[in-house]
Amino acid sequence: MKDTQAQLEKLRKDAAECALIGDLAIDSKKRELFTRLADHLTVLASQVERVIADSVKHN
Numbered sequence: 001m002k003d004t005q006a007q008l009e010k011l012r013k014d015a016a017e018c019a020l021i022g023d024l025a026i027d028s029k030k031r032e033l034f035t036r037l038a039d040h041l042t043v044l045a046s047q048v049e050r051v052i053a054d055s056v057k058h059n
Contacts, residue, residue: 004055008048015041 015038022034 004048004052008045008052011041011045011048015039015045 018034018038018041022031022038025031025034
């Protein structure tokens, strides 16, 4: 479970970094790319969070 929690934290951190890069990007294509990456990583983190919550409920 600790590995899963660590992965969740990494996904959240990576999403925040991508969002920051997107905000700072001058090129519109790079801004769009990093914003999409941040959104995707946020969705993945939410899915991992649900798996953790389901695992806790079933234990």
